[in-house]
Amino acid sequence: MKKIILSINNLSKRYGKIQAIDKISFDVNRGQVFGILGPNGSGKTTTLGILLDVLKADSGSFSWFGHTPHYTDRQKIGAILEEPLFYPYLSAYRNLKIIADIKECDDEQIDKVLKTTGLLERKHDKFKTYSYGMRQRLAIAGALLNNPEVLILDEPTNGLDPQGIAKIRKLIVEISQKGITVILASHLLDEVQKVCTNVAVLQKGKLLFSGHVDEITNEGVLIELKSNNNSTLIQILEEIEFIKSVKKEGEIIIAKLTKGYDAEDINKYLSQQGIFLSHLKTRKKSLESYFLELVTE
């Protein structure tokens, strides 16, 4: 089994004056839950559209499963792109039958995926009678047909109620536990942080960051400190070379560390200086604040 499932190399696409994506490169490995994070219009759907051959790139290349893309690769990829797309006059079951034919898989799987997505009871109802949440779930059902090796989900919780969102997130986690690679595009940072192991951050078509989610959270850890004499503490902290910045938040002092250092290092140093703390805490930086930092920079 090859480790790299998807490799993207300098992919670019322009719509008239707008550079939708600009020389994007990243790899997705087998078993990852890979998040593509970015605000609306950042190029997430364009990237996925190219990977699924509904859009054509201007330049750059990509490979699925280690070879140049071939349409039969997509039979092993389950995907939803933007909105659920089905024949409105056909029932859910008959819509999935068409997909099963395209993917060349057994019709027996249809009931299974309908059950997974909670649509079994409504399977004979026409697609046009479905609510938005049900349509979205049917799209996921279609993507799950033929036991895909990769699942691509573009804003899967868009337009769903909180219950629906929770269900879908649970489903994504369950799917990834089966070893299926998941590529999830979202503008919701919280969503990516909750379910993804890896992330690529896009803004205005440019790749700002690509890597492990922990790399982001470990990047410049923030430490909360407090002592009886805060002003001396600040003075000493400012002299420490692995501390990037120091600021005061009320009674608490926040120190930003360089990558690779943590609370233990700071504690050790301060005790050597004869300073003892009444409060020491690592504040895990949320992906959100990192993301906001990235996009505002």
Next chain:
Amino acid sequence: MLKLIKIEFKKILYYKTFWILSSLFLLLLTLVTFGIQGIIDNIINDSNLHSPIPIPKFSIYQFPDIWHNMSFLAGYFKIFLGVILIILITNEYNFKTIRNNIINGLSRTEFFFSKFLILILLAIFTVIVLIIAGLILGYTNTINFSFSIATSQLHFIAAFFFELICYLSFVMFISIFMKRSGLAIGFILLYSYILEPLINYKLPSLLQGLLPISAFGNIIQVPNTQLMRVFGYEFSKSIATTDILIAVVWLLLFSSISWYKIYKSDL
């Protein structure tokens, strides 16, 4: 190929609009083929009331002329068949299910062929209806029936099938570029009945008949009935190779550009 037929079949099997339009087309074709003799008889009767020289009555249902007559007549109604194809193609853009098909693993070329297949099936359906109508009408109206006479002019049916394929390839081409059914139907009507006749009018006579709608119409010429002979007209009783060749060029052009458009563009 079988896979594509299966998929397309599932798309239309429960599509009411398709069955309603197809039934209407079938009804229309039956009414026209079975009713045309009555209309001609009426016209002759009416004009004989005022005409000093009586026009002789004639049957257009006799073997083997019926094949030429029927396929010429049916040619006027191919736009209705075109509408069915337009709807089946533009639906895929309208519902964006073309994206769904590609995402799930159909190649763009397969998608093109699945629509070309529908085109061929529509033409086969029409030709079968025409053959059945021709056999019934010909058998009941030919006095000296013999198998060899009944089948002697069947090449007109083959030519009609070819004409339909060519015409529908033009319809497919417009549908793929317009993407909206109303727009495609409007354009085809405008082009077929106004634009092309106008352009033809301006063209030197040598080039007339080269444009697609005229070229496809030229494959089967006006039938040589007794009526025509009365007026001294003598039309071709055969299919001209040059007419076929011109139509083949259009057919290749329309289908290859349609394929290229699906193959290359954002969907």
